[in-house]
Structure formats: structure tokens, C-alpha cells
Amino acid sequence: MVNSTNSVISLTLIVVLLIQFSITSFAQNSDLQNMATDIFNDKILTVPNTVKNFIVLIPNEAHESPLLPEEKRLINQPYVPQNLVVAPQTNIIWFSGDVGHTRKVTLTDDNSKEIFDSTLKFNSASEPLSINQSGKFTYHEEDANSQDPDFVMEGTITIASSDSPSNISNNVNDTQPNIDTMAVLMVPTEDIEEHTEIIGENDVNILDQYSFKDLRETGSGGKNQTLLVLGSNNPPDETIAVLKKITSTLPYS
Numbered sequence: 001m002v003n004s005t006n007s008v009i010s011l012t013l014i015v016v017l018l019i020q021f022s023i024t025s026f027a028q029n030s031d032l033q034n035m036a037t038d039i040f041n042d043k044i045l046t047v048p049n050t051v052k053n054f055i056v057l058i059p060n061e062a063h064e065s066p067l068l069p070e071e072k073r074l075i076n077q078p079y080v081p082q083n084l085v086v087a088p089q090t091n092i093i094w095f096s097g098d099v100g101h102t103r104k105v106t107l108t109d110d111n112s113k114e115i116f117d118s119t120l121k122f123n124s125a126s127e128p129l130s131i132n133q134s135g136k137f138t139y140h141e142e143d144a145n146s147q148d149p150d151f152v153m154e155g156t157i158t159i160a161s162s163d164s165p166s167n168i169s170n171n172v173n174d175t176q177p178n179i180d181t182m183a184v185l186m187v188p189t190e191d192i193e194e195h196t197e198i199i200g201e202n203d204v205n206i207l208d209q210y211s212f213k214d215l216r217e218t219g220s221g222g223k224n225q226t227l228l229v230l231g232s233n234n235p236p237d238e239t240i241a242v243l244k245k246i247t248s249t250l251p252y253s
Contacts, residue, residue, distance in 0.1 A: 034208070035207060035208040035229045036208040036209050036210035036227045036228070036229045037208075037210045039080060039081045039184065039210070039227060039229070040075070040076070040210050040212060040227055043076070043077050043081060043082040043083055044081055044082070044083040044084070044085070045081040045083075045084055045085070046085040047084065047085065047086045047087070047090065047182060048179070049087040049160075050179065051086075051087075051090065051179055051180065051181070051182050051231075052090065052091060052180045052181065053090070053091040053092075053093065053128065053180060053181040053182070053236040053239075054084065054086060054090060054091070054092055054093070054181075054182050054183070055093045055094075055095050055125070055181070055182070055183035055184070055236065055239065055240065055243070056079055056080065056081070056084065056092065056093065056094050056095070056155070056184070057079070057080040057095055057097055057183070057184045057185060057186065058078070058079060058080075058094060058095065058096040058097060058098050058103050058105075058120070059074060059075050059077075059078075059079075059080055059097055059098065059186050060074055060097050060098055060099050060186070060250075060252050061073045061074055061098065061252075062078040062079065062098045062103070062144075062153060063078070063098060063101060063103070063141075063144040063145050063153060064145060065145045065147065065148035065151035067148055067151065068145075068147055068148060071215045071216055072216065073214075073215045073216070074186065074214040074215060074216065074225055074252075075186060075212075075214065075215070075225065075227070076215060078144075078153040078154065078155065079094075079139075079153070079155040080184045080186065080227070081184065082154075082155045082156070083155065083156045083157075083158070084155070084156070084157050084158070085157075085158045085160060086157065086158075086159060086160070087159070087160055088131065088132050088133070088134065088159055088160070089130050089131075089132055090130065090131075090159075091128035091129070091130050091236065092128065092129045092130070092131075092157060093125050093126055093127075093128050093129070093236060093240070094118065094120060094125065094126040095120075095124075095125045095126075095183070095240060095243055096120040096121065096122055096123065096124055096125075097122070097123070097185075097186065097243075097247050097250075098122060099122050099252055100122060101122060102119060102120065102121050102122075103119070103120045103141060103144075103153075104117070104118070104119050104120070104141045105117070105118045105119075105120065105126060105139050105141065106139060106140055106141065107129065107137055107138070107139035107157070108137065108138055108139070108140075109135065109137055110135055110136060110137070115131075115137070116129050116139070123244050123247050123248055124244075125240045125243075128236065131157070131159050132159075133159065134159045134160060134161040135158075135159055136156060136157070136158045136159075137156065137157045137158075137159070138154065138155070138156050138157075139154070139155050139156070139157065140152050140153060140154045140155070141153040178233035179205075179207075179231040179232065179233060180232065180233045180234070180235075181231070181232050181233070181234060181235070181236045181239045182207070182229065182230065182231050183229075183230045183231075183232075183239050183240075183243060184227065184228065184229055184230070185227075185228045185230060185243055185246065185247075186225055186226070186227055186228070187225070187226055187228065187246065187250065188224060188225060188226070188250065188251060189211050189222075189223055189224050189225060189226045190224070192209075192226055195228075195246050198242065198245060198246055199228075199230065199242060199246075202234075202238070202241075202242045202245075203232060203233075203234055204230050204231070204232040204234070204239060204242050205230065205231050205232060206228055206229070206230060207229045207230065207231045208228075208229040209226055209227065209228050209229065210226065210227045211223035211225065211226045211227075212225055212226075212227065213225070230242075
């Protein structure tokens with residue numbers, strides 16, 4: 001009788017564990033699938049704490065002010081993602097896809113002290129920035145738009161406390177490839193298959209994607225831009241090389 005009772009208890013525990021595992025796996029996969037949507041809608045991304053490098057995109061027309069009479073931007077933020085949450089010592093790199101313009105990234109701490117400065121030409125990347133201390137840091141570019149002198153391109157980086165791992169979402173589960181480097185890229189939706197092929201050929205994975213209608217479009221029509229969240233276990237230079245290869249072929253290049 002005791003053996004029978006123990007068997008029932010063991011079976012019950014196994015069932016409970018399987019249910020919990022399924023719920024956790026679904027939640028992790030759901031988070032992974034929603035990364036691009038969250039970036040677009042909420043302008044924020046919390047990076048898994050296993051990722052060592054993250055490449056922030058400066059999108060085409062990032063310097064255009066949303067207050068101008070005619071919308072010239074393609075996406076709703078000057079940096080993609082505009083707000084980033086990472087673990088300490090994550091390498092942060094900016095990549096410029098703003099065609100025909102030179103961009104400047106100036107990052108300051110909560111005391112307004114400048115701790116990083118980089119000038120980027122189109123289709124180039126900054127040196128990596130690694131911050132060890134927790135806190136919220138802001139970066140910006142003033143005088144980005146001559147038609148709106150008051151417009152400032154702005155973004156934030158939050159470094160989660162190293163003793164609070166729960167602050168960092170580890171939403172890439174064990175079924176996903178190793179991810180040392182993550183990046184974001186915006187491409188025309190109609191050419192997605194061509195770009196997907198290039199990405200795959202270079203051992204980079206598309207972790208998530210979200211298609212949207214760019215802000216210039218005021219008439220009818222479908223979603224003509226796609227936001228890609230990329231992941232790779234390659235060094236960041238190799239991922240940047242893939243970004244350069246694609247960005248140089250885009251129609252607004």
C-alpha cells in the first residue's frame with residue numbers, strides 16, 4: 001500500500017514538473033518572439049544576461065524631428081532600441097544606418113559627466129562601450145536637425161545591478177543557438193527573403209521580426225518595413241560586417 005501511495009505521489013510530482021516546464025518554455029519562447037514588437041511599441045529591450053555584445057541601430061532618417069510638418073522618419077525612434085537594459089560589462093556598440101549623414105553619440109552619467117563620445121559615418125560602427133557600474137545613463141546628439149534646432153536625438157542605457165539577476169530577462173532558452181552578440185536591423189519588407197538568405201549564410205540567426213508601415217506612408221498600403229532582432233555567437237566585428245553588407249544595398253542607401 002505504501003509503495004502504491006509513493007508511486008502515485010511520484011507520478012503526481014512528475015506531472016507537475018512537466019506542466020511547469022511547459023509553462024516556462026512557452027513563456028521564454030513567447031518573450032523571444034515578442035522582442036521586436038516590444039522594441040517597436042515600447043521603445044525598450046531588456047537583453048538576456050548571457051549576451052556579451054549588443055549593437056544599437058541608428059536607423060535611416062534618425063535625425064529627423066517628429067515635430068516637422070512633413071514626416072520624414074521611417075521608424076518611431078532615433079535609436080533602435082531607444083532604451084536598452086543590459087547586465088554590467090555588456091559591450092554596447094552603435095551602428096549607423098542613417099544614409100549620407102555623420103552621427104555623434106555622447107553618453108553621460110547621472111551627474112551629467114561625459115563618459116563616452118563617438119562619431120560615426122554611415123555604415124560604420126562605434127568602438128564598444130562597457131559599463132561596470134549599475135545605473136541609468138543617457139546619450140544624445142544635439143543639433144541633429146537644422147529645421148528643428150531644438151530637436152535632440154536621445155536614448156538611454158540602464159545597467160542592471162549585478163546582485164539583482166532578476167532584473168535581466170534571460171529569454172533565450174536552451175533550444176536556441178548560442179548568442180554572444182545581438183543586433184537590430186531595419187529592412188524593406190519586400191526584400192526580406194534576400195536579406196534573410198544573407199543573414200543565414202553568415203551564421204547569424206533571426207531571433208524575432210516585426211513588420212510595420214513606415215511613418216512616411218500616409219495613404220493605403222501594407223507594412224513596408226521590417227524590424228529584425230539578430231543573434232549570433234560570432235564576434236561582434238563579424239556581425240557588424242553582415243550589417244554593413246545588407247545596409248549598403250538598401251534602396252535608401
